[in-house]
Amino acid sequence: MKQNPKRETPLVSFVSGPVVKASPGHLLSMNEMVEVGAQRLVGEVIGLEGDTATIQVYEDTTGLKPGTEVLGQKMPLFVELGPGLIGQIFDGIQRPLDVLKERWGDFIKRGKTSFALSREKVWRFEPKIQPGSLVTAGTILGQVRETEAVTHKILVPPNVSGEVKRIVPPGNYTLEEVIAEVETQSGLVVPLRMFHKWPVRMPRPYRKRFMPTVPLLTGQRVIDTFFPLAKGGTAAIPGGFGTGKTVTQHQLSKWADADIIIYIGCGERGNEMTGVLTDFPRLLDPRTQRPLIERTVLIANTSDMPVAAREASIYTGITMAEYFRDQGYDVALMADSTSRWAEALREISGRLEEMPAEEGFPAYLASRLAAFYERSGRVQTLSDEMGSVSIIGAVSPPGGDFSEPVTMHTKRFVQCFWALDKELASARYFPAINYLESYSAYVSAVSDWWTEKTGPEWQELRERAVQILQEDAKLQNIVKLLGEEALPDDQRRIIEGAKLIKNDFLQQSAFDPVDTYCQPLKQFYLLKTIMHFIKRLHDIVSARIPLFRAMELPVVEKIHRAKYTIKGEEPEPFLEIMTEIDQQMDALLERSREPTHESSR
Amino acid sequence: MSLQGKTDMNTTTVTAPGPEFMGLDKIQGPLVVIQGIKDVGYGERVEIVTSSGETRQGRVLAISREAAVIEVFHGTSGLDQEKTRVRFLGRPFEMVVSKEEVLGRIFNGLGAPIDGGPPPFQGQARNVNGLPINPVARAYPEDFIQTGISTIDGMNTLVRGQKLPIFSGSGLPHNDLAMQIVRQARLLTEESNFAVIFAAMGVRHEEAEAFRKSFEESGVLNNVAMFLNLADDPAVERLIAPRVALTAAEYLAFEEGLHVLVILTDMTNYCEALREVATSKGEVPSRKGYPGYLYSDLASIYERAGRIHGRKGSVTQIPILTMPDDDITHPIPDLTGYITEGQIVLDRTLFRKGIYPPVNVLPSLSRLMSDGIGEGKTREDHKNISSQLYAAYSKAKQVERLASIIGEEDLSVTDKKYFEFSKRFEQEFVNQGRDENRSIFDTLDLGWELVMTFPESELVRVTPEEIEKYGKTSHSGNQE
């Protein structure tokens, strides 16, 4: 196997896990992709010093020998962007896992593989421009109906512009075929295909950035109504193990009203990716009635896969997200978990013997996190469409303690913070989002949208509900010491009211066939109904009727069940309940005014 | 087929050709450094022959053009710098596996037999590190396993192909619980081909013996393979023991079609061995001195569980770990919980109350539960009654705290009910005999009996129909 390498090839000089050194290093450049050793393991140059290159290898290095060749690929780590992404599952460096399975069987081996996007598959391409037109980066050349749900726009790559010399007529083409030729100003004719390559560590260009103002509706009440995310925004879900990060992200992937979902399983469980792969082809998108898989791209670097590819997986995902944004789509990216990515950074950094900062993490942890979240945003694309990338990152703090570096730094760079709570999770109260610790900076930004839908009431209802929950939290401190009985009825009213908000509004089971998804107007009317009841409780207390009387009214049971029984988002069934509330409350008040009644003391 | 794509049919641990070198340049803790080597690969297996002729096993941890750092599994004591010979075997650590030669046998932590029988040689040599299962190939685990234990079946259901650890504390009866699970575990629907793989890491001789006896008594010994690294065996071998065991498990499950239950005990000892090696390498430690890659390392063990499309068997893991100081936020249980599909947490307070198994259901969890239960699998009300029990027990714990402040007598009527519930839940639902094998239906009915002590307005997690069907009919006679 060991042919005499040509003099000018870098050779492996050191191996320790995923970190490999090679010299002479001047033959390689920073961030260049390389193939290492006889097995041709994929790697990337992450340091150059003296004449030694440091390489992180994205595959298991067992058996790798010093003295074997390192082949530079003359380009940085990139992904292929074009038809064939949707519905696919890739590993951290965009190797298609179904192709790997065909090739190697049920276990993932290593070494060189095929292309990320199939070269054989035929796509129906429809041109959208004429020969002679001037195109610049991002111009839409044509489109491919990739799935029923997604029309894939074929873009001029970000580094090309000029005059279209030739474009193919509508028809079936593979990714290998040239579909257009563009002559640049310098007279160079660039052949264009339906896909292009883009380096993952470089953000893709856009024209202009806008403030996120449109809510990303998730169908999860605690999020949409209390801590909303906006399209193009950022959110973090921190929480100890088993508190619901993954389930929340799966819920968002299922029900968020984004056009495209990029789901990155970064250092997490294999079965969770399998779960998505089994569920998504079966579940329908409530808006398009098409299977969810038709708008989803999955990236899986499970915890048992090589750690360096985990570091890359985040960038592979965000680059794809930007690419769909550039086609004018709203993209939501889930990263589960960013802590595992940070740990991959730490592991590589440790093997490089860099100076550690907090808890062994490298000093550049904060800037890497910032740069990642910065790739979100609502933008005007190069082709003048509006598109957005929203990022939702799970954070897995050691011991569930939010004062650790990854949570702390993430908090600085995100606008929504959905703090998961161990106590709530252990009582099986889900979503275990702690409503006192969580926040969203988008509340006022999205309130215009809600006002347009519901009138000015939304904001007011929301504020009153938040207020009750806060008062309740204070009262709970007393209850803990003295019991609920010790409180006067006007304070117990708050406690009972808060219970309704918590149990009948905020609590939402991901596994209930109806309640897993709640339409925006259903959220509004449900909250309105509950707040109406709470308001009427006030009358009861003022009339000195014992509070439990009101809580025993038959309509209370209806409120409890409303989230399961009312399926649509029309106002009528809720208005009916509100009428019943009034009737039953009025009757109660009426009875109490009768002089014979016991409670009219 | 072998996992590395290499088909050495008859490679055993005996001498194999490979470069051999004399003398060590440095000895430090469990590591040695050797200079002037050639043609050696990262991760390769090594044999070290001491001056007295004894052979020890090792593995290449880092390698440069001139030198290799080697981890020595039997420890370095007694090695001398000059006369030690080092032989590189040209391949990673492997285990030869075949059904006949593995089941019913006892091996040491490196996979060498210690039952007097010959080493397995007919089967395939497999890299003990295994390979990641392609997520596309995985089949989602959803077959309910009845363990006969209410806190597990009713509240934290185990399914085939799951990894569900027991978080315990020193002196708590985790071994009894594990043995009871092994004795009682079965699928509701079928009796099947099964095997048990038992890997001990740094446990006492009596504990391993207790397991062996329990297997013997229940008549399954011929379906069991034991891999023993006992407390007085070299700590570094603990790093290999679970991997050797899982290599056997994967083979039996995915090649021979058996349903394999793997018990790994005690993962805390494993992690301590890992810390020891990391420290002697001079690595920058992360929390509590454990290496920063503890998560990835543990994942390379725990992820070796599951089912695969088109293959009959499954690997179900029940790792056991003792939480140092009963602290669930300690890195070992913490990182384990982040990888496994739930955890069964044992609790010292319950233990002191004489409750067996002392499972605290509140911090316990089975993530695969929702897919393994319900109509057609267990019973339609399973999800809701379990959720109701959770809600009630966690409320009851708050009430207990309140009662300890204001006194039991001053509790409200409802709170008194919660107070009572808590006691009965622990005494009747959690508590059961070491040989008591409850059917899932008994468990669910018992749950209903307990929650029916509350007024219906408290039962917000179950439906009125369920209350009618399961709460009122099945044991109306039992209620005061």
Ligand SMILES: Nc1ncnc2c1ncn2[C@@H]1O[C@H](COP(=O)(O)OP(=O)(O)OP(=O)(O)O)[C@@H](O)[C@H]1O
């Ligand atoms: N919205 C929800 N509805 C119902 N159950 C939920 C919900 N969220 C979480 N759960 C329950 O909690 C369990 C743990 O949730 P999940 O797997 O999302 O935790 P996690 O925070 O991702 O944990 P880890 O960090 O270990 O991956 C789930 O298996 C499920 O039983």
Ligand SMILES: [Mg+2]
């Ligand atoms: Mg998770």
